Amino acid sequence: MNAITERQKFILALVIHDYIESAHPVGSKPLVKKYNLSISPATVRNEMMALTEKGYLRQPHTSAGRVPTEEGYRFFVRQLMGQTDLPATTKRTIIHQFYQAGQDVTRWMRLAASVLAHQSQAASLVTAPRSEQARFKHLELISTHGRQVLMVLVLSGGEVIQQMLTLAEPASQEQLSMVAKSLSNLCTGKSVDEIQSLQTPMTALEHDLTRLVVDEMKRLGRAMTGELYRDGITQVLAEPEFGQVEVARRALRILEERPLLEDLLTRTVLSSDPGGVQVLIGGEGTWEELRDCSVVLARYGVSGLATGTLGVLGPMRMPYARTISTVRFVAGILSDMVEDMLSEE
Amino acid sequence: MNAITERQKFILALVIHDYIESAHPVGSKPLVKKYNLSISPATVRNEMMALTEKGYLRQPHTSAGRVPTEEGYRFFVRQLMGQTDLPATTKRTIIHQFYQAGQDVTRWMRLAASVLAHQSQAASLVTAPRSEQARFKHLELISTHGRQVLMVLVLSGGEVIQQMLTLAEPASQEQLSMVAKSLSNLCTGKSVDEIQSLQTPMTALEHDLTRLVVDEMKRLGRAMTGELYRDGITQVLAEPEFGQVEVARRALRILEERPLLEDLLTRTVLSSDPGGVQVLIGGEGTWEELRDCSVVLARYGVSGLATGTLGVLGPMRMPYARTISTVRFVAGILSDMVEDMLSEE
DNA sequence: ATTAGCACTCTCGCATCGAGAGTGCTAAGA
């Protein structure tokens, strides 16, 4: 009984399209006029009533136009919105920018955040790629002064960990290089667990260093997300729905406070595979902070080896088609780059 | 003729104090009552009139209380505000947190931003320490796959630059280590210019690598500020003066858009020595974006070797005494840490 | 020099009102 007719779908799509564009409740008469519909406002009104009953539209007050509900947006995103793609020229520009950023992961991240923010006119978030099970790649010990040593640990995902440490006994750079080399040979390609259970005989120094390496690898493993890169915070403040500062504040908190953000990511894309795009509309009953917002998230990288998250936060009235294709496109670029990086190594 | 009397100073200080606390224009009668003044409201009014003529106070409209002008705040900060210091317990807590962060520069930065934001209830900004004239410290070449090599370049300020590069000819890890070692010996302690003008005979590979090293060091030198760390953006949105989103947006842009920020830093603290705290009140006629804000900035680190900037952005109605002492304190901690790092190396 | 008294001014909240927009319903037409 509750099946939605084709015409209703059409009108729903129009209403959403118009509302996304204008941010004003959509009335029947202007809608007919604007899109040159061959049906009368009265008919549109009837259909709107039906859509309101089905829960896809609502009216802010008795006599105002219609506004999409969260359910309406969801239906739109799932079934009505065509699979669009970014214009070829836009794509080329973006790819060119990434190309110029060279091999510098930090610059990729910043650039990705910037591109997402500008393309979607919203706030963006990118987390640096991380290996779920990082593998040891290289260890370097650099003598600095007295017993102070700079340890540089390189992992398979490209992560570089630097840590100052103080030796029990002074050691020359030659000795340190020897130790680093032998440990590198021993551990290369091994995971934390494998290194931890090594039974090879070692000197005291080697033993201590191994412990340190294991500790650092574990510490990195515990951090759920890598470094965060954000952009477009001020952009999103320009949206009319954030005219009330409390609304903006509530939404932006989720980008600023790590625990909130990690909760969100953990319960959505963190476990998903790279490729798919997830759309969260209006907090989905779970995230009070996102009540008035939508979030488009995707995971990028190579599953099981090195992955990261990227996404966009904007008002619920968001140009979904464009945003989703942007997110998908940027995720694809970053995935390619991570892949390149891994295959090169 | 325009000398300000002691009593006027006293009243000005009271008005500012009260306004900072309440965010409401301060009237003569409530002021007398609240602070149990031994003079009458009428006298206070006369003094307020004088202060208004001198440009330290103004009235939002004919019949409202007084509000401090930018000039008023400046006078207050320069001459009226006593040198306060953070409570000892607060200091201890902060120091403890830094102590726990170990030697990880990234964690220092994040922590510094967080402490600044929470202590001053405003938005904070910290830039990573950078060497003005970075010196070469160590070079490492790590063979990864085929002709792909990961170059790790360590500079005196502690900066680590990683860059993937592709060799013209394949080379073994042994060969690479040899080259890295000889170049390290050659360049250690040298500045870009010195490396660039080296006349030592080299192999083609060494020559190419030297060029790369020089390029990277120059690139880093061009970037005026290191990585940025921000916090407290949502905190500052809670301040009543940012109830108008456009006001908040205007102010926050300066934190988000690098060019704006670099302009601000360049023309204020970037050339100053670590230690001093600079207070910018209401844009000082130069920064339109900061019209309604104040910024407290300081430089930290070791002059000429490695320095960074930190600061706080909040409404003009800001608890200056507390904010300034917080900024000074955190700058001191970071300076100590940078100093330690440098002396250890 | 200080202060009590007072008239004056301006904001703010509240109620009122009319215009405008858009609806829901009804009844007529295809």
Next chain:
DNA sequence: TCTTAGCACTCTCGATGCGAGAGTGCTAAT
């Protein structure tokens, strides 16, 4: 049965007016 013209109704929004309250500036007395 579906569509549509017509119409009364509802609700928002901006303008207007008004009274209360707060705080000032001035004057005159101490």
